[in-house]
Amino acid sequence: MPELPEMATYKTLLNQQIGGKTITGVTINREKSINLGSDNFKNKIKNQQVEMIERKAKYLLFHLKNGDVLLLHLMLGGWMFYGKAEQKPDRTVQIQLEFGDQYLYFIGLRLGYLHLLSRKEVGQGLTDLGPEPLNVNFSLESFLDLIKNKRGRIKTTLVDQAFLSGIGNRYSDEIAWHAQLLPERKVNDLDHREKAQLYQSIRFILSQAIENGGYMDQPLFEGDIKTGGYHKHMYVYDREAKACKRCGSLIIKADISSRKTFFCTNCQY
Known part of the structure; x- marks a missing residue:
């Protein structure tokens, strides 16, 4: 999606x-x-x-x-x-x-x-959407306030559109990898440093993906060289059994809350 x-x-x-x-x-x-x-x-x-x-x-x-x-x-x-x-x-x-x-x-x-x-x-119709994660006013302090009462897993929290707008299955995995956090960890178990890193990773991954045109398989028009450019930058999503780009271990695929999830058990904690 x-x-x-x-x-x-x-x-x-x-x-x-x-x-x-x-x-x-x-x-x-x-x-x-x-x-x-x-x-x-x-x-x-x-x-x-x-x-x-x-x-x-x-x-x-x-x-x-x-x-x-x-x-x-x-x-x-x-x-x-x-x-x-x-x-x-x-x-x-x-x-x-x-x-x-x-x-x-x-x-x-x-x-x-x-x-x-x-x-x-x-x-x-859009009142139930959470904050836009790349909004200039969405600060670390805003994120920490938003996350302080969350109890779910990182994966399910990130894809919850009432929590944050726009993140789905693919980028939740990319964000967790970049933050070096296992997607199955509970948000309320994260310490301050890990929460701050999660915030920075959300901003970094989404910005990088936009800069590279996202992952869509088809161009928007003939001659479109922008759309889909993020494919080659993927860290973990859809890379099961391939080498982790950070540590070289094999990427694992598992189901978390009925969602296919990709991560590295060696360098995500």
């Missing part, structure tokens, strides 16, 4: 590609992926200008000129492609938005969705 760095990359690139452009046509191939009837959905967004794209947690918000917002959550397996009709990937497209002779294709939305909402509805 795309996490904060992937959606941040999409946000940046989509603002460059479609920011300020007008939606000239809409095709809905899967009505379950939207929240209105197809005709109503199309009528409300056709000829609307996309003023800008914003990211919150794992969501993208397409702000339209009339004040409405297209709220996107890609969920598991969802991705996008922008280009001309002849460049369209050979995949099933659930929704496509037209921008003249170019199209934004939404692919793999079996669980994901694109909902049309008012700004008020968006605000009400």
Whole structure:
């Protein structure tokens, strides 16, 4: 599932590609992926200008000129492609938005969705999200205050969207590795130094992942060399039985709270 760095990359690139452009046509191939009837959905967004794209947690918000917002959550397996009709990937497209002779294709939305909402509805729907971990105002002191009453494991705490916004299965493992903490450890067992290191690792890993374009397998458009660049920087995720990049021991895969988890038992404590 795309996490904060992937959606941040999409946000940046989509603002460059479609920011300020007008939606000239809409095709809905899967009505379950939207929240209105197809005709109503199309009528409300056709000829609307996309003023800008914003990211919150794992969501993208397409702000339209009339004040409405297209709220996107890609969920598991969802991705996008922008280009001309002849460049369209050979995949099933659930929704496509037209921008003249170019199209934004939404692919793999079996669980994901694109909902049309008012700004008020968006605000009400995202109230349960925790703080943005890369916000300039999210200090170490803020983190320590947030974590002081937590009792769960590091892994399950990091992926809890009500605790922090945007971290999922992949980056929780990367963060725990960077902090040299076993993901199964209880948060309330960490000492001050370990909590401070966890905070620094959250900031470092997410920033590094954004800088390198996240992990998405498919480019956003032809010639896109940004998206997916973090693959080669992965420390532990999906590297079972490969050498740890810090100590050389083999990476272990285990289930923690029904989530596949990767870590090094030699240099994570």
